[in-house]
Amino acid sequence: EVQLVESGGGLVQPGRSLRLSCAVSGFTFDAYAMHWVRQAPAKGLEWVSGIGWDSSAIGYADSVQGRFTISRDNAKNSLYLQMNSLRAEDTALYYCVKGMGDSLYYGTDVWGQGTTVTVSS
Amino acid sequence: AIQMTQSPSSLSASVGDRVTITCRASQGIRNDLGWYQQKPGKAPKLLISAASSLQSGVPSRFSGSGSGTDFTLTISSLQPEDFATYYCLQDYNYPQTFGQGTKVEIK
Numbered sequence: 001e002v003q004l005v006e007s008g009g010g011l012v013q014p015g016r017s018l019r020l021s022c023a024v025s026g027f028t029f030d031a032y033a034m035h036w037v038r039q040a041p042a043k044g045l046e047w048v049s050g051i052g053w054d055s056s057a058i059g060y061a062d063s064v065q066g067r068f069t070i071s072r073d074n075a076k077n078s079l080y081l082q083m084n085s086l087r088a089e090d091t092a093l094y095y096c097v098k099g100m101g102d103s104l105y106y107g108t109d110v111w112g113q114g115t116t117v118t119v120s121s
Numbered sequence: 122a123i124q125m126t127q128s129p130s131s132l133s134a135s136v137g138d139r140v141t142i143t144c145r146a147s148q149g150i151r152n153d154l155g156w157y158q159q160k161p162g163k164a165p166k167l168l169i170s171a172a173s174s175l176q177s178g179v180p181s182r183f184s185g186s187g188s189g190t191d192f193t194l195t196i197s198s199l200q201p202e203d204f205a206t207y208y209c210l211q212d213y214n215y216p217q218t219f220g221q222g223t224k225v226e227i228k
Contacts, residue, residue, distance in 0.1 A: 044208065044222045045159075045165065045222070047217040059215035060216070061216045100170065105213075107210065107212040108210070109170070111164040111165055113164055
């Protein structure tokens with residue numbers, strides 16, 4: 001069974017940093033791109049960032065470009081999101097999402113349950 | 122970034138009704154579009170990929186069509202468990218972009 005388990009969320013002050021992690025199991029991690037998608041309270045879905053199977057291709061939403069860094073460790077079956085200079089508008093439930101292929105040009109299929117990030121003083 | 126305009130934003134329907142949701146892309150995206158269902162407090166679930174490919178285990182009352190800029194999700198006979206919010210997502214290029222969502226409510 002494919003499983004994606006996010007961790008690292010919490011309450012953080014504006015301007016501070018947080019690192020999210022996603023531990024995966026049940027599929028060949030290094031064969032697929034991975035993504036982070038977020039959902040602000042009572043709002044729609046927003047793609048945040050994606051990374052290809054070998055980390056050679058990386059993309060970010062304009063809203064996080066320059067502040068967030070996505071990475072992966074294929075040996076540890078883990079995905080990460082380093083979030084710096086956090087803003088109130090980054091408050092959301094962050095989902096780890098499996099791609100349907102090895103590049104960023106495929107859709108997404110399996111989602112984790114999410115980890116909540118709250119940015120507030 | 123490619124804009125995805127989804128309509129309607131909400132609709133009320135009865136069990137057994139035929140429901141249609143549309144997504145329009147701001148530029149051509151071939152058939153690089155997926156449809157997701159999200160129930161309250163749950164993660165989204167992929168229903169359809171590549172505009173019309175039904176995912177394993179998804180009931181056949183769900184169908185998708187379209188190519189280029191205009192896409193449709195159809196539920197042929199709405200069931201009680203189908204009341205949820207539906208999103209489209211273009212994966213033609215990145216940043217990938219979602220539609221605003223359509224909330225399907227009970228009439």
